[in-house]
Every structure is written in structure tokens, then in C-alpha cells.
Amino acid sequence: MSTRIVHHGVVFGADGSAASRGAVRWAAREAVMRHTRLAIVHVADSISVPASTLAWPGGRVPDEMFEMRENDARNVIAEAISAAQGAVAGERPEIDSELLFGRPVPSLVDLSKDAQMVVVGRRGRTGRHQRLLGSVSSGLIHHAHCPVAVINDEDSSLSPSSARLPVLVGVDGSQDSESALAMAFDEASWRGVDLVALRVLWNADVSLFGMEWADLRRVAEKTLAESIAAWKCRYPEVNVRVVVEFEDPARRLLEQSETAQLVVVGNRGRGAVAEMFLGSVSSALAKDAPTPVLVARQR
Template sequence: MSNRIAAHSVIVGVDRSPQAREAVRWAVHEAVGRNAPLAIVHVTDSLPAVASTLDWSVGQIPPEVVQAQQDAGSTILAQAISLAHDCASAGERPEIIGELRFGKPAPTLVGLSKQAQIVVVGCRGETGWQHRRLLGSVSTGVVHHAHCPVAVIHDEPASSPSAQQSPVLLGIDGSPASERATEIAFGEASWRGVDLVALHVLADSTATNGFFAMEWSALQSTTQKSLAERLAHWQKRYPTVNVSVEVEFENPVRQLLARAEDAQLVVVGSHGRGGFTGMLLGSVSTAVSQESRVPVIVARGGS
């Protein structure tokens, strides 16, 4: 199939799930904010996968089965495109295209991520786990392997005017991945016209490592000053963004999730070091993606 997806698009993966509908709504808003085209992608099983499921060879698949599969995928895609147009206001409508692909959803979206600004996925899909604290297999695969930032969207939209004025929350620890997250967070806060809260958490292990021998207030003040200096060049690049730097001592996941309750978006690195000890996929960033009620962007790649 020819690729109609423009470079630097916002790409959203869709299926029949409620989370996918919320992902489309969020992706429309994101595409407008980034002044980017929006590509809505549905991935359906390839013919070999269908044949394997039915215990047939590819050549044994009746044409009507192939057509029914294509029709089902086209219907899902058409509904998502219609929703996207409904969500876009007349004066702020991104270019919207739909793309039906055949294969496995996660690898397909990972492949497409090479040309995307950001990939948007629901936290779980129609065949995924139904527990809200578990990411589905597709979202997990994309978060772990994408070549660009990944936004994970839950099914609890923040649509009230007050929620739209809530800040962007950045988890920061000084690692290279955290620096990429910082760049994304400033950009998101800038086009949304909201404040940015940069949160650094001195993890529970800090005390056992001997650092807590310092007076907490002194340690907090020193760390805040250091982080503010690190953020200074981003503040110059985005002068309209009001930034507050906060330093806390606790479990990083608990702190980020608690602060996320007052944010409209959380941005974290794909892995980290320092204050976010062990901030690897499968640890802090995955836990926050799983449990946050608000959208979470995991900073991956260089786009």
C-alpha cells in the first residue's frame, strides 16, 4: 500500500475502543497546536494472520471473508475520521487523512513513527486488558519501541474550561531523556498557553544513600536552584511560559501521579537517572502512563 502520510504528521492509531475515540479527540487538538497534518491509522490483520486463525492457507480464504475484513477496517477508519472532523472547529481544522494498514498494530505504528512528530494511542484497545492500570499490548509496544514521542490517552477526558487552563507537568531528573522531555513540555505549554510545573523527586532511596544527612530545606533549595539554571535556556526560548520548579522527597511515581491530578498533561522521559532512580520503561514512565488519568507523553526519539 502506498504511503499517503505526510512527514512530521501527528499519527493516531484507532480501533473500536472508547480509548481510541479519546485518542482521536486529543490528536485533533494536538495537530492544531503543532500546525501539523493528522493521520488516522487503523491496522487490521494481514491475510496470513487471518488464514492462521481459521486454520486455512492464504489461498483458501474466500473473497467474501477478505472483503468483510476490509469493510470492517474501513468502517472503523471512517468513523474515526468523522469524529476528527466533528472535533475540529471551522477555523482550526488540520489536514486529516485516513490510512488502512494490514499487519500487526504495534509494529506497524512503530514503523510509521519514523516519519511522525508524535504517535497517539489509547491506553488499551478493544482486545486489551480491561483493568485501567494496565497498558494494552499495542500501547506498550509503541511506547517501548517508537522512534518519536508517544502520547498515551485514557478514557477520562479533561474537557472543562478549568481543566484546559491546568498546567503541563514535567518529570525532570537531568538525564538526556529528561532533556528531551523538557523540550517537549515547554513546546506543549507554549502552544496551549498554560504554565509549566517542573517536578524533580528525590526518591525514597535518597535517605539510605546518605544524602538526607543534609537539612531537607537546604537540599531542596540547592536542587531547585540547580534545576532552574538547567531550565534557563528553555525559558529564553519560550519566554511566554511561566515555569515553577518543585523538588519533593518521596516515591517518584506517587508524586507524579498526585501532581497529575491538577495537570492537563504529563511529560516524562523514556528512561532516566538521578532523582528518578531506575526511571526505565517498566518503572516510572510506564507506571505513570498506566495510572495517570490525564494524557502522558513519553519522550522518545528526536522528533
């Protein structure tokens, strides 16, 4: 039976899609690594009674329709629980479940206020265009109150061949990227893998600081090394590789993500222009990256 969840660990938004069934396995592993509970939540669209009554004699929707709707929703939860229980060899996450009726994005955004992380598949049941980011995942990476993990449709990050790949974090010197760096160190430490810190400079950086590319690169490398040194004191077991390049950030992060098991990015940059740009970077990664993407949203 589903119970009302008050305090969340990792929240997983289940929708019964193929992407969702794969993503719940990633969420289960994340919950185990964090030593927290996994909350599997399905938000079913409410039947619009005023509109639906037009199709029924007497203007009343049969009770069987509501029962079927609820049974289908509970089957989605049951399938997700089954997948989660078999996701981590030797250790099962503690699982709660909850069935809600309403709109998925507002409901999950509300739950995110009291969650460590929200996990969703890249596209849901209604995703018709494979090149588009799903409305739920897109809504969450822009409005959630906690970090959001978007898992691609054919996630291979749980395969043995991916287990030793590094965690990749995109940094730009902003406070938001510092939060992303902190999360990336956590994720790399839990997984026992290296961390690649990628600082991609772009035209706006050159214009903003009025420096030659070579000088700007030296400054960026020094600043990033200083930032990482502070975190290395807390995570001495994590080996870090610093990379500073001049290119389109979204393109370079996408290319680098092909050799990573997880990409971590912030969702805001320095200033209004950078904030808008970094938002587009996180959306591009969530849409196209071949590996899970963790967007470091803050409360």
C-alpha cells in the same frame, strides 16, 4: 480513499475502541497546535490463511471474508476521521489516512521513524483488564522512535474546565528529562498555560550523592532553576513553578497529574538503575494517570 503516507506529522493509531474514539480528538487538537497534518492509521490483523482454511470446505477462505475484514477496518478509519474533524472548534486539521495489515506495535513503531508524535488510546478493543496498560500503548512507549502520547479512557483534558490547568513535567536532571522539559515548554506555550516542573528525589538520589536531604534539595532546586532559566529565554510567556520533593516519583507524579491537563516525562534516567526506574514511572503514569501522558522518546 486511504493513501500511503510518506512524511508524518501526528500519527494516530485508531482501533475502533471507546478509548480510541476519545483519543483521536486529542490528536486532532495536537496537530492543529503544531500546524501539521494528522495521519489516522488503522493496523488490522492479517487473516492467517493456513490456519483459517481448516474451517472452510475445500481449504479456501472465501473472498467475502477478506472483503468484510477490509470494510470493517475502513469503517474504523472513517469513524476516527469524523471524530477528528469535529474536535477543534473553528479549525479542522488536515487529515491523511492509511490502512495497514499486520501487527499494530511493529507497524506503528515503523511509522514513528518519520513522525513528530504517535498518539494512542490507553487500552484497545482487546483490553479486558482495566488496570492493565494496553499492549499497543505499552509497546510504543518502550520502542517508538518519537514522542508517544497515551490518552486515558475517559479523557477530560478537552473540557472547558481543564483548559486552564497547567502542563506538568517530571525532571531528574538527565538528558532525557531535558528533552521532556523542552517538549513541556512547547506544550505549555501552545496552550497558553503555566508549566509545573516537578523534581522528585528518592532513596537512590540520597545514596548516590551521599548528601543530607536538605542539602540535596537545595542543590536540586538550584540545578533545576538554572535549567529552566535557559528555556525561559525562549519561552518568556510561560510561567513556571518549580517543585522539589522527596517521595516515590510515580506516586507523586500521579497525584500531581490530577491538577494538570498533560503530563510530560522522559523514558530514561541517569544510569542503568535510573533508566529502569524511570521506565517504570512512565509506564505507571501511562496506565493510571487521569490526564494524557506524553513520553518524550527520542529518535
